[in-house]
């Protein structure tokens with residue numbers, strides 16, 4: 001299904017700190033721009049934002065990840081980028097999304113989707129991918145709004 005040909009699949013997950021609170025509009029613009037660039041390189045992934053922190057996974061051919069991550073790193077809307085995992089994978093977890101976000105898909109649908117991905121066999125989903133999926137699920141459990 002989401003199998004990479006040969007041994008060429010790579011997945012990179014990082015967290016970063018927003019340099020200022022992104023508005024819904026700026027997040028939507030970011031997603032649109034990310035999508036068109038990623039689609040051109042057949043890169044897929046998921047981006048979650050909660051309380052000043054981004055958590056993102058990008059997956060694709062090894063050579064496609066570098067230009068996408070370069071673009072991500074150059075964006076001044078975040079800083080303190082910290083790579084949690086960058087390595088080979090057999091299959092994509094997010095084959096259908098050039099870039100998805102929970103505000104678009106909805107938190108409950110995304111939870112179901114991630115739970116299904118976790119249930120896939122160890123041959124399909126590596127330990128690092130499982131750990132990434134759990135981090136995504138934990139982040140989704142954070143409330144969207146902070147009490148003031």
Ligand SMILES: Cc1cc2nc3c(=O)[nH]c(=O)nc-3n(C[C@H](O)[C@H](O)[C@H](O)COP(=O)(O)O)c2cc1C
Pocket residue numbers: 029030031033034035037038047054056058068071072075077078099
């Ligand atoms: C948290 C975060 C995630 C991003 N993800 C992607 C991405 O997946 N793909 C991409 O090409 N750019 C990504 N970017 C970069 C922005 O899409 C892009 O640099 C910015 O929107 C400017 O785009 P423009 O040159 O089309 O104006 C990301 C930026 C941030 C801050």
